[in-house]
Amino acid sequence: MKTTTIPTQWQDVKTFDDACKVVPLNDSQNALLALSSDDKDVRAAQAVMKLTIVSRAMNKLDNKGTEWNPDWTNWDERKYFPWLKFVAGSGFSYYDFVYVNAYSTVGSRLCFRSGDMARHAATHFADLYNDFFTL
Amino acid sequence: MVQCICAIHKTTTMKTPTITIPQAEAETLYKLLGQQLNPQPEPPTKWEDILTFETACLVVPPTEDQLALLAYSGTDKHMRACVAVLKLTIVSAAMNKLANSGIEWNPDWSNGSEYKYYAYLKFVAGSGFSGYVCVFAYAFTCPGSRLCFRSGDMARHAATHFADLYNDFFNL
Numbered sequence: 001m002k003t004t005t006i007p008t009q010w011q012d013v014k015t016f017d018d019a020c021k022v023v024p025l026n027d028s029q030n031a032l033l034a035l036s037s038d039d040k041d042v043r044a045a046q047a048v049m050k051l052t053i054v055s056r057a058m059n060k061l062d063n064k065g066t067e068w069n070p071d072w073t074n075w076d077e078r079k080y081f082p083w084l085k086f087v088a089g090s091g092f093s094y095y096d097f098v099y100v101n102a103y104s105t106v107g108s109r110l111c112f113r114s115g116d117m118a119r120h121a122a123t124h125f126a127d128l129y130n131d132f133f134t135l
Numbered sequence: 136m137v138q139c140i141c142a143i144h145k146t147t148t149m150k151t152p153t154i155t156i157p158q159a160e161a162e163t164l165y166k167l168l169g170q171q172l173n174p175q176p177e178p179p180t181k182w183e184d185i186l187t188f189e190t191a192c193l194v195v196p197p198t199e200d201q202l203a204l205l206a207y208s209g210t211d212k213h214m215r216a217c218v219a220v221l222k223l224t225i226v227s228a229a230m231n232k233l234a235n236s237g238i239e240w241n242p243d244w245s246n247g248s249e250y251k252y253y254a255y256l257k258f259v260a261g262s263g264f265s266g267y268v269c270v271f272a273y274a275f276t277c278p279g280s281r282l283c284f285r286s287g288d289m290a291r292h293a294a295t296h297f298a299d300l301y302n303d304f305f306n307l
Contacts, residue, residue, distance in 0.1 A: 028211050032204065039200040041224050044281060045217040048304075052213050056307075069307050072258030084279075086244030092279070105253045106278045107264065107305020109216060132220075133279025135228075135241050 010058040010117055014124050016050050022057035047131035052109045062113050070108045079111040082122030091130045094122035182230040186296050188222050194229035219303035224281045234285045242280050251283040254294030263302045
């Protein structure tokens, strides 16, 4: 059963619906997610959209309700990503987090303000990471 | 084929006021003429030849469902990021396929001896992310299978020629 409670802490974002209560979808984003397709590359694009909403929601809650945008010109600001390990039979799952300063392999969309947040996202949204990661 | 087209041309330049061509034949002729006037480009044979998204599509044609997403022309940056991810997926699939003797390549994450390469991009104020060096992984990853390549040179090539797509994906 869906709850109507709006999360107030990033730890409360445990489902995609939770994230949407913090960062609502617009019409075109809804249209993308409404696409019913078995195409794995389309599903990957949908997963990227969902993970974007999740990370924006978590970072926003951690940033006192203000949307957070990583500052890539600031070398003192660490940007955290989950580091996933592939296990045969079960796919990718959380292994550790890494941080970067000004270089990246995935950019702003999938990064977090702390390592704990990166771990939380990879743990609770492993299915989305697998949709994106797996060909 | 050429004789047929010349024959029609010759017929139409005579004084006969009209000619009648059956619909099916007319469509075939138009198609042949169209192919001659706008010949389909040859698919690339080497990964180094993939310099545009359109070239990659000659190797890995988008499906109908993918075309529905690729048709997005709005300004929502998050939608554009999803389109960029799909385009980069097609680019990397095409490059890896050509580098793998024409056989689709799927990174084997259970193989710790197989290196997987990524473009590692540096942010430069005013110009966004641009290709820097490549990194490799064995069984651990940040960006997964979709953005990885069989060699560091391929990762660098993608980051150089498709920087706009990487920026659409990377920038919030």
